[in-house]
Amino acid sequence: MNPGLFENLRLELRRGSLVLAVLATLRSERYGYTLRKALSENGLEVDENTLYPLLRRLETQGLLASEWREENKRNKRFYRLSSDGEQMLLRLLTEWQNIHAAVNEILKEHDDANA
Amino acid sequence: MPMLERYLRAIEFWLPDHQRQDIIAEISEDLNSQIEDQQSALGRNLTDNELEALIKRRGRPVLVANSYRPQQSLVGPIWFPAYVFVLKIVGLCYVLPWLVVFVIVQRVQHPGLHWRTTFLAAWATIWTVAFFAAGVVTLIFALLQYAETRTHFLENWNPRQLPSVRDPYKIPLSDSITELVANVAFLPLWIAYAASPFLFDGPTFKLSLAPVWVYFFWGYLAIAVFNIALAAVNLRNRYWTSLRTTCRLSLDLAGGALFCWLMKTNLVATLYIANLDPARTLDIKNAIHVVMDRCFPIAVVISVIVIVIDLVRIARLNRFVLTKELRR
Numbered sequence: 001m002n003p004g005l006f007e008n009l010r011l012e013l014r015r016g017s018l019v020l021a022v023l024a025t026l027r028s029e030r031y032g033y034t035l036r037k038a039l040s041e042n043g044l045e046v047d048e049n050t051l052y053p054l055l056r057r058l059e060t061q062g063l064l065a066s067e068w069r070e071e072n073k074r075n076k077r078f079y080r081l082s083s084d085g086e087q088m089l090l091r092l093l094t095e096w097q098n099i100h101a102a103v104n105e106i107l108k109e110h111d112d113a114n115a
Numbered sequence: 116m117p118m119l120e121r122y123l124r125a126i127e128f129w130l131p132d133h134q135r136q137d138i139i140a141e142i143s144e145d146l147n148s149q150i151e152d153q154q155s156a157l158g159r160n161l162t163d164n165e166l167e168a169l170i171k172r173r174g175r176p177v178l179v180a181n182s183y184r185p186q187q188s189l190v191g192p193i194w195f196p197a198y199v200f201v202l203k204i205v206g207l208c209y210v211l212p213w214l215v216v217f218v219i220v221q222r223v224q225h226p227g228l229h230w231r232t233t234f235l236a237a238w239a240t241i242w243t244v245a246f247f248a249a250g251v252v253t254l255i256f257a258l259l260q261y262a263e264t265r266t267h268f269l270e271n272w273n274p275r276q277l278p279s280v281r282d283p284y285k286i287p288l289s290d291s292i293t294e295l296v297a298n299v300a301f302l303p304l305w306i307a308y309a310a311s312p313f314l315f316d317g318p319t320f321k322l323s324l325a326p327v328w329v330y331f332f333w334g335y336l337a338i339a340v341f342n343i344a345l346a347a348v349n350l351r352n353r354y355w356t357s358l359r360t361t362c363r364l365s366l367d368l369a370g371g372a373l374f375c376w377l378m379k380t381n382l383v384a385t386l387y388i389a390n391l392d393p394a395r396t397l398d399i400k401n402a403i404h405v406v407m408d409r410c411f412p413i414a415v416v417i418s419v420i421v422i423v424i425d426l427v428r429i430a431r432l433n434r435f436v437l438t439k440e441l442r443r
Binding site: 031049050074 | 144148174183
């Protein structure tokens with residue numbers, strides 16, 4: 001199998017899930033660096049050049065709120081889910097679960113047919 | 116200046132104005148957090164090489180800055196296939212014929228010139244033509260892209276207005292009728308007015324053609340008769356066959372050859388205009404021949420286009436027949 005092709009498809013698959021993961025993680029307030037570490041600890045490595053522009057886009061869309069605050073003698077930008085973001089997260093989670101259930105069903109049908 | 120500072124300044128240059136300071140502050144904070152983390156893990160300050168590796172991993176400044184900009188393109192993916200298609204058409208139907216005409220005109224105007232000089236002259240000027248053509252096409256598609264981004268006009272479409280599927284091997288009825296009517300109308304007029312080389316023989320105006328005219332008269336007469344026969348057969352059986360595509364090509368080859376020859380012939384034998392100085396009349400006669408001579412390249416291009424269309428039709432038909440045989 002072409003490893004480059006796998007990497008492209010993997011990135012495509014992850015792109016949509018990343019928004020969901022970021023919104024879910026930001027139910028508690030974090031700044032960029034700790035958010036990336038949290039995602040990484042949960043098995044979702046994200047490039048900085050993907051994460052920070054995404055945070056800005058989600059903020060522009062009204063799904064996140066942010067503020068600059070000093071912590072450990074350094075100014076940091078803290079992000080958290082806005083009320084619109086909370087509603088969006090719930091809708092996206094439902095959609096995510098539907099997709100998950102549909103894919104599982106398809107896989108099950110295939111396994112049953114091959115059994 | 117420290118490497119980190121230089122890196123941040125380089126990113127800053129490419130960032131959008133209104134967010135520049137905010138984004139730089141956040142990137143700076145993120146890099147400092149990473150440095151702090153690594154330093155506490157190592158129990159010492161980072162070396163220059165380690166700092167370099169960390170910065171390099173973050174990416175080239177222009178790419179880092181670009182990730183904060185919305186994706187923009189002069190011609191986006193929606194228009195790109197059409198853009199490439201039009202560029203190919205323009206190359207084939209404008210730039211290439213232009214090159215052919217340029218070479219022919221050069222050869223006609225400077226017959227003593229070496230072929231290498233002709234091609235070098237063509238090569239030197241083709242770039243201007245090609246870049247201008249590509250530039251105009253790009254500009255049009257950039258405007259279409261801009262309009263599409265603003266109005267999404269491509270989303271507004273009606274399936275009922277889709278063009279009907281055209282069978283490339285079927286001869287349109289209108290083509291055969293037009294060809295038949297045009298040639299039937301042409302034939303009596305041609306016989307009535309062009310049979311004699313003395314086209315005009317009045318007291319104030321006389322025009323007679325050179326003896327070579329007889330070849331053109333009989334040549335076009337024969338072509339018209341064959342055209343009528345072919346159009347009549349095409350009306351009965353409305354699909355191209357190998358025989359009829361070859362006939363079409365032969366007739367167009369003959370017509371093209373006669374047309375090109377006509378342009379190179381000093382056709383006017385005598386010209387008389389009453390009350391006009393004979394020297395002036397001779398000038399007019401020569402001017403007619405010069406204009407015809409200058410039109411020779413155009414005649415060649417028109418003939419070549421017609422013959423290429425015939426050849427493409429034959430190639431398509433052969434491919435169609437081959438595909439049908441392979442499917443059996």
